[in-house]
Amino acid sequence: MTLFEEIAQHYNYWVTILLMVSGLYIVVAKSNMIKRLLGLSVFQTSVYLLYLSPGKILGGTPPILASEYSVYANPLPHVLILTAIVVGVATLALGLALAVRINEAFGSIEEDEIVPVIDREDHAA
Amino acid sequence: MEQLINMVLLTLLALITFGIIRVRNLFAVVVLTSAYSFLMASVMMVLDAVDVAMTEASVGAGISTVLALGALYLTKTEEAEPRYSPLLPAVVAGTTGAVLIFGTLDLPPFGSADTPLNTHVGADYLARNMAETDIPNVVTSVLASYRGFDTLGETTVVFTAGIGVLMLLKRWRKAERRED
Numbered sequence: 001m002t003l004f005e006e007i008a009q010h011y012n013y014w015v016t017i018l019l020m021v022s023g024l025y026i027v028v029a030k031s032n033m034i035k036r037l038l039g040l041s042v043f044q045t046s047v048y049l050l051y052l053s054p055g056k057i058l059g060g061t062p063p064i065l066a067s068e069y070s071v072y073a074n075p076l077p078h079v080l081i082l083t084a085i086v087v088g089v090a091t092l093a094l095g096l097a098l099a100v101r102i103n104e105a106f107g108s109i110e111e112d113e114i115v116p117v118i119d120r121e122d123h124a125a
Numbered sequence: 126m127e128q129l130i131n132m133v134l135l136t137l138l139a140l141i142t143f144g145i146i147r148v149r150n151l152f153a154v155v156v157l158t159s160a161y162s163f164l165m166a167s168v169m170m171v172l173d174a175v176d177v178a179m180t181e182a183s184v185g186a187g188i189s190t191v192l193a194l195g196a197l198y199l200t201k202t203e204e205a206e207p208r209y210s211p212l213l214p215a216v217v218a219g220t221t222g223a224v225l226i227f228g229t230l231d232l233p234p235f236g237s238a239d240t241p242l243n244t245h246v247g248a249d250y251l252a253r254n255m256a257e258t259d260i261p262n263v264v265t266s267v268l269a270s271y272r273g274f275d276t277l278g279e280t281t282v283v284f285t286a287g288i289g290v291l292m293l294l295k296r297w298r299k300a301e302r303r304e305d
Binding site: 010011073074093100103 | 127128131132135136138139142143145146151154155158161162165168169172173174175176177180181184185188189192193195196197199200201204205207208209211214215217218219221222225226229230232233234235236237238240242243246247248250251254255261262263264267268272275276278279282283285286287289290293294
């Protein structure tokens with residue numbers, strides 16, 4: 001087996017994992033809330049890739065039945081990910097609305113700036 | 126050839142992700158995220174997931190981008206300088222990635238048809254579909270017919286999120302009016 005084939009066998013999973021840890025890094029290391037939400041959606045799309053990659057069959061076609069074809073991709077991951085995409089955009093919308101509200105209340109969407117303000121208010125109360 | 130196109134698109138995807146991490150102007154990040162979603166839709170096309178690719182191109186690259194731009198309009202477009210060293214998060218992410226990559230070495234090779242995933246439920250849907258539903262697009266019949274309750278649950282989630290967004294932003298408008 002050539003080196004290219006060796007790499008091609010698992011390349012999808014490696015990129016999936018790279019995207020996943022990039023999303024994780026953004027969520028943990030960045031303090032800006034909108035950037036974090038976008039990092040969360042990078043994490044989410046990596047999961048789409050994780051589901052769709054094993055369902056692909058080389059030489060197959062999309063799962064739309066026709067008499068000329070006999071090999072189809074697995075339709076079940078496609079259905080699950082269709083649901084996940086729509087739920088993902090719903091949670092992103094809710095998160096962005098929260099960020100807008102937080103900006104209205106604190107004048108900032110940086111967590112590093114907001115947490116000291118909350119601490120001070122807690123001490124005053 | 127299929128594999129080569131797939132690998133080139135995935136490499137571009139990885140490069141854009143580095144851009145998303147590094148760029149500090151949020152407007153640029155949103156545009157990069159949109160390009161990322163379109164590339165992801167192209168990868169899905171290559172993976173034979175045409176319905177998912179269409180949804181990702183319209184919802185991921187379209188609606189998400191519009192929502193993020195709207196949020197940027199109402200907040201700020203520049204990310205502040207980081208206060209803490211990114212070393213610890215980088216080590217945590219790197220270690221997680223290394224363990225996960227070790228896990229992938231046991232997975233079946235990409236594109237093989239004889240994996241457990243491709244020989245049980247999915248194959249069953251493909252075999253029964255025409256006789257039971259008469260819809261040639263199996264994704265449609267599984268989504269709306271075999272797994273209709275999943276879709277009902279999804280609609281509930283979207284409805285709840287919509288109510289949540291409306292409640293949050295309505296309060297925000299009232300506060301603005303009081304200031305006038």
